[in-house]
Amino acid sequence: MMGQYRHHVFVCTSGKTCPLDGGLEVHAVLKKRAAAAGLKGQVRVNHAGCMNQCGHGPMVVVYPDDVWYAGVDEVGAERIVEEHLLNGNIVQEYLYIAPPGDNKIKTAEDSD
Numbered sequence: 001m002m003g004q005y006r007h008h009v010f011v012c013t014s015g016k017t018c019p020l021d022g023g024l025e026v027h028a029v030l031k032k033r034a035a036a037a038g039l040k041g042q043v044r045v046n047h048a049g050c051m052n053q054c055g056h057g058p059m060v061v062v063y064p065d066d067v068w069y070a071g072v073d074e075v076g077a078e079r080i081v082e083e084h085l086l087n088g089n090i091v092q093e094y095l096y097i098a099p100p101g102d103n104k105i106k107t108a109e110d111s112d
């Protein structure tokens with residue numbers, strides 16, 4: 001079965017930590033670069049809420065590949081477009097390796 005887009009990219013831009021770490025800028029770079037690469041209509045870049053990986057961000061997820069990226073900066077965003085979205089290669093330097101499920105880094109704000 002085919003979905004609407006070849007790739008659907010989610011960027012955490014409204015959780016507690018990713019926006020402070022540059023999530024919004026990363027979202028903007030991904031969107032701009034994907035459009036410049038001619039991927040409009042094939043790749044959709046969306047804002048996402050918290051992915052429960054706070055403290056590892058900015059977090060970026062590429063579906064349907066189910067590839068998670070952590071600590072993505074502007075260079076990382078450019079590489080994700082060039083290497084992953086255009087050429088199908090995972091950008092190993094930003095690949096998120098973590099146990100399944102929630103992986104929040106506890107902060108002083110956390111009361112639970």
Ligand code: FES
Pocket residue numbers: 012013014015016017018019049050051052053054055057059
């Ligand atoms: S704030 Fe981005 S994963 Fe929680």
